[in-house]
Amino acid sequence: MSKAVIAALVERFPDAVHAPYEGVGGDDCAFVERSRIVDVCRFLKEDPALAFNMAPYITAVDYLGATPRFEVVYNLLSTVHNKRVRLRVKVPEGPEGVVPSVTSLWRGADWFERYCWDMYGIPFSGHPDMRRLLMYDEFEGHPLRKDYPLRGRQPLVAEREVHDIFRGPGPASRD
Amino acid sequence: MASELDGLPVIATRREEAEGFLQGLVSKSLGWARKYSLFTYPFVTACCGMEYMTMASARYDSDRFGAAMPRFSPRQADLLMVVGTVNCKQAPILRRVYEQMADPKWVMAFGVCASSGGFYDNYATVQGIDRIIPVDVYVPGCPPRPEQVLDGIMLLQKKIQNQSHKLIDRKPLPVIAGGAGR
Numbered sequence: 256m257s258k259a260v261i262a263a264l265v266e267r268f269p270d271a272v273h274a275p276y277e278g279v280g281g282d283d284c285a286f287v288e289r290s291r292i293v294d295v296c297r298f299l300k301e302d303p304a305l306a307f308n309m310a311p312y313i314t315a316v317d318y319l320g321a322t323p324r325f326e327v328v329y330n331l332l333s334t335v336h337n338k339r340v341r342l343r344v345k346v347p348e349g350p351e352g353v354v355p356s357v358t359s360l361w362r363g364a365d366w367f368e369r370y371c372w373d374m375y376g377i378p379f380s381g382h383p384d385m386r387r388l389l390m391y392d393e394f395e396g397h398p399l400r401k402d403y404p405l406r407g408r409q410p411l412v413a414e415r416e417v418h419d420i421f422r423g424p425g426p427a428s429r430d
Numbered sequence: 431m432a433s434e435l436d437g438l439p440v441i442a443t444r445r446e447e448a449e450g451f452l453q454g455l456v457s458k459s460l461g462w463a464r465k466y467s468l469f470t471y472p473f474v475t476a477c478c479g480m481e482y483m484t485m486a487s488a489r490y491d492s493d494r495f496g497a498a499m500p501r502f503s504p505r506q507a508d509l510l511m512v513v514g515t516v517n518c519k520q521a522p523i524l525r526r527v528y529e530q531m532a533d534p535k536w537v538m539a540f541g542v543c544a545s546s547g548g549f550y551d552n553y554a555t556v557q558g559i560d561r562i563i564p565v566d567v568y569v570p571g572c573p574p575r576p577e578q579v580l581d582g583i584m585l586l587q588k589k590i591q592n593q594s595h596k597l598i599d600r601k602p603l604p605v606i607a608g609g610a611g612r
Contacts, residue, residue: 390554391519398553407553411522414561 260305260340261285268295284341292329292344293355299331299340300360306335310357313367315346315375319401323347325377327354346377356382374399453596460595464508464534465587466496471507473527476514478541481573490576495583504530509586510563515543517554521562528563533599536566536590538582541573548572 261275261283271291278284287295299307312330329342346352356379357364368379369388376397379385387394393411396403470492472482485492492498501507504527516524528537539559542548545568547557559565566589569582 403553405553406551408518408555408557409553410518410556410561412525412562414556415564417561 258283260299260338263302263305264295264299267298271295278341282339282341284343287342287344289344289346289352289354292342293357293360295342296329296331296357296360305333305338307331307333307338307340309334310361310364310367313357313364313371315371315377317375317399317401323352325352325375327371327377329357350378353378353380355380358382373397376400453594456597457593457595458591460597461591461593464595465590468495468497468509468536468583468586469499469501469507470497470509470511471502471504471527471531472500472511472513473524474513475516475520476541476543478513478543478573481576481579482511482513482540485576485579490580492580492583495580495587497583504528505532507531508535510535510537511540512537512544512559513540515548515550516556516559516562518556519554521556524559525562534595536586537563538567538569538586539565540569540579540582542570543572545570 261272264272264285265275268287268291271288272285272295275283275285296307299305309332310329311332314328314330316326316328318324318326323345325346325348327344327346329344331340331342332338333340344354346354354368354377356368358368359381365382365384366388368382369384369386371377372379372385373387373389374397386392390398391411394409396407398407472479474482484490486498486500497509504510508531510528510531512524528535537559539545543550543555544559545565547555551557556562567582567586569578571578574582
């Protein structure tokens with residue numbers, strides 16, 4: 256039964272969907288061409304035999320050193336048929352790695368794509384509000400990239416001087 | 431007049447003694463009054479807030495120490511309790527809240543995240559609120575037991591009693607961090 260989803264996908268999009276496999280936990284996984292992701296998702300959502308009407312989680316992975324560097328992972332759920340499928344889209348680094356947005360299909364994908372932009376710097380085209388989600392606007396860089404420094408804090412207010420590293424900056428000099 | 435006083439060191443000393451004695455009495459009584467009427471402002475950002483509720487409610491009852499009344503305006507509060515993790519995005523808000531409080535004011539760092547950043551040694555978290563504002567009492571624990579917090583309140587009360595309080599304080603305001611940030 257679960258093979259039917261991937262089989263239908265490969266049959267419908269032979270040029271866009273490739274290398275299907277069964278992931279950990281038995282979910283169906285497949286790689287999808289970046290430019291066709293909206294078509295594939297629309298088929299998955301609107302075909303009544305599939306009816307993937309929910310996108311519970313969309314995230315990204317940074318494979319530093321590999322080309323293309325990033326992957327956007329779409330976890331889709333069909334509440335009609337109680338099925339899950341996982342689509343992986345390879346994305347190169349930089350401004351040419353623009354992913355078409357799926358917010359026109361699932362309104363809930365809005366914040367997930369903003370999260371991917373905020374944390375990994377993956378731009379999405381056709382998104383209604385492409386801003387950072389969690390970090391502040393003054394923040395430079397994308398903190399979940401593997402090459403972002405672990406303690407790369409960018410404080411917004413001036414920090415007090417630490418005189419003694421064992422005791423910290425200490426109390427007010429009130430008395 | 432000043433030259434006449436300069437010639438009378440004994441009288442000046444007695445006057446200073448008397449003023450010092452009076453100031454001591456005033457300081458003690460003001461300290462006593464202030465330590466038993468701490469109005470707290472809970473700056474609750476994370477899971478320590480649950481422990482704050484326990485500490486403030488009937489079973490542990492911080493009202494026994496006079497610190498029961500949470501004021502949700504920093505202008506009416508004496509004690510700023512920073513309860514939970516403070517990240518870089520929130521640091522300007524915390525500093526603004528601190529600066530809105532009227533003197534005299536005290537700060538308690540509630541839990542390890544507020545005290546030192548806890549285990550969040552990453553790109554987003556302030557490594558202890560004392561990098562932003564001065565702190566009087568640190569309460570460790572993740573989250574701290576209510577007994578620990580009450581112990582922290584008692585330590586703070588001891589500290590307040592030993593501080594010097596004046597009826598009119600003309601001391602210049604301390605600069606907590608040089609400049610306005612950027």
